[in-house]
Each structure stands twice: as C-alpha cells, then as structure tokens.
Amino acid sequence: MMPIRKSGRSRGLCFVCSSLAAHAVVLRAIPLLASLLVALTLGAPQAAAQTTLALTYGERESITRTEFAVSLPSRWSGMWGPVAWSVLWNFDVAQWRSQEDNLHPDNRRSIWDVGFTPSVRFRGDVTSVGRPFADLGLGIHVLEDNTLGTKSLGTSWEFGEFGGVGLLFGPRDDFGLSFRVMHESNAGIKDPNNGLTVYLVRLEYTFQ
Numbered sequence: 001m002m003p004i005r006k007s008g009r010s011r012g013l014c015f016v017c018s019s020l021a022a023h024a025v026v027l028r029a030i031p032l033l034a035s036l037l038v039a040l041t042l043g044a045p046q047a048a049a050q051t052t053l054a055l056t057y058g059e060r061e062s063i064t065r066t067e068f069a070v071s072l073p074s075r076w077s078g079m080w081g082p083v084a085w086s087v088l089w090n091f092d093v094a095q096w097r098s099q100e101d102n103l104h105p106d107n108r109r110s111i112w113d114v115g116f117t118p119s120v121r122f123r124g125d126v127t128s129v130g131r132p133f134a135d136l137g138l139g140i141h142v143l144e145d146n147t148l149g150t151k152s153l154g155t156s157w158e159f160g161e162f163g164g165v166g167l168l169f170g171p172r173d174d175f176g177l178s179f180r181v182m183h184e185s186n187a188g189i190k191d192p193n194n195g196l197t198v199y200l201v202r203l204e205y206t207f208q
Helices: 008-043
Strands: 052-060 063-080 083-098 110-123 131-143 157-169 175-185 196-206
Touching (some): 052 083, 083 131, 157 196
Antiparallel strands (some): 052 063, 052 196, 063 083, 083 110, 131 157, 157 175
C-alpha cells in the first residue's frame, strides 16, 4: 500500500486549524478561571481576605514573560518544626514574547498563556529584613500557540514548574518580593519538546 502524503496545502490547513483551536481554548479558559476564582472565594470565607495579587516579569535567551497572578489559600497548612507551610492555588495569565531579531512574518512574536498551579509556600521566622519564604509549584498551562519565535514547543498544553525564594515585609507581611526560576514543557509527550525557561522577579500584595 502506498503511503498517504499530505500536500503543502493540507499541512497548512492543519496548522491553521490547530492554531485556531488553541486560541479558542485560551479565550474560553480565561472566563473559566475567573468563575473558578469566584467559586473558591465564595466557598472559603477566609479566601477573600487572604487573596494575593502578583506581577511577575522575567527573561532568558531572548524570551520574556510578563504575568499577572492571583493566589488563594487552601485548607491545607501546618508547621514543620519552626517552618510554617501552606498550600496555595495559583491562577495566572501571562504573555510570552520573543526578542529575536529578523523573525519571519509567519513566526509568532508573542503568545498568551493561561495557567493553574498548586504550590507550597514555606515561611520562616521574622528577621530584621523581613520574613523569608520559599515556593515550589507544579501545574498545567494552555498556550495560544505551540510556537514562539523560532522555537517549537510541540504542544499547546504544557506542564509548568517553578521554585523561588523571597522576603515578606510590611506590618502584616502584606508585601512580598521574590526571585523564581520557571520552566514549561510538554514533558516529552510530543516532539519537539524544546520548552521555555525564564528567571523571574515577582512583586506581590496580600489582602489581610
């Protein structure tokens, strides 16, 4: 049996269809995340008073990420010796942007990213400069497209993980400043799996 080969027009049509599908998923995910935020807030009386808003920016190897995030507390928290720990639900909308020069018009200069990431925050005792903390998170992301600049990501659904350290300060630890390393990839589900890695600076404020 002769193998079936797709014409250039068929491949182009498939690419357009997949791009439109991913774009539609992102547009539908934003109101879905908003509804989920409302449901979680109404379901946990303390959540509205402990909501954290954050702005994050970072870059690496001609790739930048600008992010707005909302973090809500969960029911899980405790002490690990002198260290307090708590689980947070993190929802973010971000834009990845390529700073590469001379990109072909068909290459995407920027793509949107909607993510949900459960994370654990570890907080130490107050020091003279603030309260130190560390964050670890693992979640899922939906990208507007599976290409950014000349980088092919393989899929529009990505896994994301981050680790970071920072300081809380203010009268009630209202403000936070931290440094993070973040990575997104499809975990080898589909080739190519180039992934995205950035170094981030995050500024946050928690309503008490």
